[in-house]
Amino acid sequence: MNFNGYDVEQRHNYIIIKNLSSFNLKDIFECGQAFRWRKNLDNTYTLIAKDRVIKLKHENDKLKIFNSNIEDFKNIWYEYFDLETSYEDIKSKLKKDDIMAKALKHGEGIRILNQDFWEMIISFIISANNRIPMIMKVINEISKKFGEKIMFDEEVFYTFPTTEKLSNAKLEDFKLCKAGYRSSYILDTAKKINEGFLRKEDLVRLSTKDAQKSLKRLMGVGPKVADCILLFSGIKKNIFPTDVWIKRIVEVLYFEREASLKEINNFAEEYYGDISGLAQQYLFYYARENKII
């Protein structure tokens, strides 16, 4: 069948999508935007998202999504993998200089995932001053303790917990999950979100600056974490999350001197405009994998 230009077929326990472009599983998952995935020995990726577990296999220009069906593709994965966006267009707009050209080539299969807002809030609070393997571990521990069990391929997985579950947790629970000093931020934020203190729909309506301001009212959410939440839950694309890595790469490759966060943000806003979020992702992935800095 055809869905919005994609050729999708149902097999017994999986679907096949045939005509994908700008789509590479390694680029998508390993560029630092998502935390609940695993690369398997056979080069497939297992993903926990949207209260589901799927396995993805991409070869010979075909993507197979195991443990799924056409309904889920239409209702969930099409949006999740940002399949409505033309990344060819984005890449041609971003290709303004040699540095970005290299970054685009290196991460040609990147797509910015539209991930769950609530899950992104907690995930990026945990990400502050932390490393990716550790972030993944903490999120998994929290899911194991408070999420719902799902079986797939005779293996147990856990969904990301609801706001209600985490708002009723104890501080000690998060400490046991190795969240450290972020434990109190998680609990405080879970209570606020569960009470409806802040909703995704509200942020969508706000300007980017006001959305950042609104998110920063949450404990543990500063400028960088706020930007990541907005970008990776698909709320804003004109945002340039600036961590030490991005700061360094812009300093080294563009400024050739040290620069303040404000200078870097202004540069990104003017230079890449409304798709600066994608520019950030390509640069970040390129710099990190090639150990440029």
Place this chain on the structure above:
DNA sequence: TTGCAGGGGTCAA
């Protein structure tokens, strides 16, 4: 083996 620095930030003073 032990000890220490520092990390893909944020908070509070």
Place this chain on the structure above:
DNA sequence: TTGACCCCTGCA
């Protein structure tokens, strides 16, 4: 503007 902060890894 600056130090403290959980936990873990890398490296003397």
